[in-house]
Amino acid sequence: MSYQLELSFSPVNELINSLHTYLCKSWHKRIDLGPDWTQNVHASLSSEFADQLEQTGIDLEWKLLHLLAYVSPNKNSVEDFLSWLHKLTLGELYAVLSPYVQTFPEDFGAVRDRQHRMLSEWNEVYFKHIDQEIVTALRTEAEEKTEWNEFEAYEKAAALTNGFCFEPVNGLEKLVLIPHYHFQPGNIFYSYGSLTLCHYASRIEPHSEEEDEPSLQLYRLLRSLSEKSRLRILHFLRSEPRTFIEVVRHLGISKGITHDHIFNLRCAGLLNVHVVGETVSTYSLRVERIQQIEQGLFDYLGMNPSLLSNPVDEMV
Template identity: 35%
Template sequence: MSFEIEVDFCPAYELVNSLNAYLSKQDRKSIDLGKRWYDEVSQTLTAEFKAYLGDLKPDMTKGLEHLIYSCPGKRSEQSFLKWMDDQSFQNIYDILQPYDTKILNTLKERIHDWEFVLKEWHKQYFSKIDSRILIGLEQKAAQIKNDSKLYSPEEVFEEVTNGMRQSPNDKLKTIRLIPQYHLSPINRSHYYQNYEEMFVCFFACDVIPLKAGEPSPRLMRKMRCLSEEMRMKLLYYMSVQERTFNELLNYSGLAKSTLHHHLVVLRGAGLISLEISEPNNKYFLRADAIHQLTAELGDFFLLQEASK
């Protein structure tokens, strides 16, 4: 049985994604915004708020995607925060209970953090972001909605996520796709403890228009990947056949965290596919992405030549 694609976007999602980008130390090396963005944002935050953020648990935003989805209206960051203020503890509990009972044990503490942190993050950072980000994400959502009418759910999911594959199964009914900018090129996806019918994926988008003579982020990610010897070796190993994480671990001799970082970078560049399967996910080379690289380089240099 195949799944359905549901595309959703509102500014409140990016409010949370931008906070995740700031809080996630492990992703700082992998996202395009990187440490420079983190340092620049840190300089604009008050000392008290930075200290508060430093004490938060990494998963503090878990569950917010379901509250945002349940919020009525256009779900701007302000309207979502107002709506959440108006909800009783029991209402929030009932919304989250079907998905993951683990977070319910600390729900009161989470709600306290959510109410304070999201308001302050919006005040001190998110309200000042480039307006083109939210406009671009809304346009991307509209484009994917249109594509979902023309292509199969499997094709849309793989294209949007730059290589993730999800085989249909008897349990999964819906994949909810939400465009995001701040964590690009990472695609963040969530399976839920008690709700196997839903898979939520925040997919990466490049939404800031390029300046004249500027290579695309997509092209630069590929070039950076191919300049690293171990990634070239991993690509070669995956070009022969599909590989599990443990097979890649044994082949490379790397620590798990180091291998994970390499795979995140390779996936972000669109050079490998990830097939979500039980009991082990599988990775393999996206041959089309390698073939397209020559064309992308040619298009870039020809465009510069034509502009002279």
């Protein structure tokens, strides 16, 4: 049993994901952009628009918006997509989505109109002003990774998403991977029956003025190992996949703290996250990432371990 893997990106994806990032308050301290980004964006909004966004949640409507961005024939341009979304009749709206979902919001036409207005204003006040190199890098990411023909779909998806393993269960026919920037290091995934969309952290890093600045990936990796409970999690997962509850019971600490530890290990790429539909079933040790720790540190230091003499040999 397997599924088809597709890599996709359009500016509309990042338009939606940037707004998703702003609305997802619980993530503001976790994103690579940091809480200052949220505060700066908020300061640029009108009080009326800021109030509107304050009352907007991430729910079924949002899930359908991501799906609309994928199925739209006009997604290569933000303006073309917004025009297409605005002109859809209610019948056309149901027609393009019904192959994937059967549950829709009440008064779907009004929902669509509200989404259109919100995205249009967000584009005007924020998205059209971002560094276009971000959009170019995301597009390049999708195009270049399409050439990873030596990997099977399952392994390729796990490598690109830094450890998300979408299990080939009955009914899953296509997995679409979409790189994103704003929500890094988080991944966002939605299941629509036979189709799953996963917006994965592209690992595009902001430019640093410091020549000796370590990469966020290396810093996150080394920092994730600085807590005893996280090392215990890795040890617990060394032999077989475990559920979240099993990890909680093994550590003997709260679910919230355990979740934070798993989040840090997951973002460092040290865990495989096994996904069935929209549910994380188990976690397992990502051995290949552990094997990269030493080499990553040597690369940062600019040292070749094979050329280093062994101090023990010198003492003898």
